[in-house]
Amino acid sequence: MIRHNLTDLSSVAAIGADTVIDVRAPSEFAQDHIEGAINLPVLSDAERAQVGTIYTQQSAFLARKIGAALVAANAARHLQGPLADKQGDWQPLIYCWRGGQRSGAFATILDQVGWRVHLIEGGYRSYRRQITAMLYDTDLPHRICVIDGGTGTAKTALLYHLQSAGAQVLDLEGLAAHRGSLFGGLAQQQPSQKMFESRLAAALAQLDPARITWVEGESSKIGARMIPPAIWAAMHAAPRIEVSAPLAARAAFLATEYADLTHDTETLMALIAQLRPYHAATVLEEWHALAHRGAWQELAAQLMQVHYDPRYKKSQARAAPAQQHITLRSLDAQTLGRTARDLIEGFR
Structure with a gap:
C-alpha cells in the first residue's frame, strides 16, 4: 500500500x-x-x-x-x-x-x-x-485572452472554433453547465460551487501556462456559480477581443442557439416574466405575445435592444479598452472558423 x-x-x-x-x-x-x-x-x-x-x-x-x-x-x-x-x-x-x-x-x-x-x-x-x-490564494500562471461581446455575438461558438483550430480553451459556461444569462439554464443541473471549482482546476491542470488560453467574457457569476478570484483577476488583466455583429445576425443566431427554449414556450414565458422588475408590463406583454406566436428572431432582437445591450454597454464603460475589435457580418460556421484561425495567427 x-x-x-x-x-x-x-x-x-x-x-x-x-x-x-x-x-x-x-x-x-x-x-x-x-x-x-x-x-x-x-x-x-x-x-x-x-x-x-x-x-x-x-x-x-x-x-x-x-x-x-x-x-x-x-x-x-x-x-x-x-x-x-x-x-x-x-x-x-x-x-x-x-x-x-x-x-x-x-x-x-x-x-x-x-x-x-x-x-x-x-x-x-x-x-x-x-x-x-490554485483558485483563491495564488495568481493564475496561465496567459489568458478574453473573447468579449454583447449577447448573441456567438462568443461560445467562436470559442469552440478556436479549440477545433488547435487553440487552448477554458470553457467556463460548459464547466458551469449554464450559458450565463437569465435564459441560459441548461437541461442538466448546475454543479455545486465546489464541484465547479474542481472542474475548473482539472481543466486548468491540462493546459500549458506558456500558451494562450482563450476564455469567454463573463460576469462574476455564471448562473448561480461564482468565478473564483484567481480566474476572475486573470480575466480582468487579460487582453480583450470585442466581437460585434448586426442585430439581425445576432437574433438569427440566438433563435437557433436557444432552440431548447423555443421548443418549451411555457418555460420561456416564465423566464420572460422574471424581467418584470426591469421593464413595464406592456413591454413584457409584447414579449409574451411574440413568444406565443413563435416569432423567435423578433423576440430575440427586442430582448437584446431593450434589455441586454444597454446593460452590456454600461458594463463596458467601466472596462479597460479592448485590444482588438472584430465586426462579423455573419455568424455562420464558415465565418466563425475563419475568425478563429485569424485570431490564433494574430496572437502567436
Missing part, C-alpha cells in the same frame, strides 16, 4: 493509478469529488449517520465495531460487483474525507487481494486545499 501527499493537482495524474475511487457516502461525492473519480461508498449516508450517532451517544468502540462490519459488507458488494473484472495488475487510488478509517479499511482489503493500492494522505481535505490554493 502506497501513501501519497498531494503537492498540486497534477499529483493525482502523476500517481498513475488506473481508477480513482472515492469511498465517501453518496451525498459527499455528489457535493464534490476529484474529477474522474467513481463512487464506491463503504458507508451509505444512512449508515454513516448511524455510526456517528452510536459514536456520540453510546461509545467509540461500539461505533467502530458496527462501522467495521458495515464497511466489510459494502466492500464485499463492490468486490463482487464493480471490481469483479479487475485483473491482478489493476492499480486503484483511494480516498475518503481525511484519509482515515474509511479509505484505510477499504484499501487494506484491496491490498490483501493483491492489488497495488494507492492512498491520498489527508484524503479529500488535502485535495480541496490544493483547489483553494
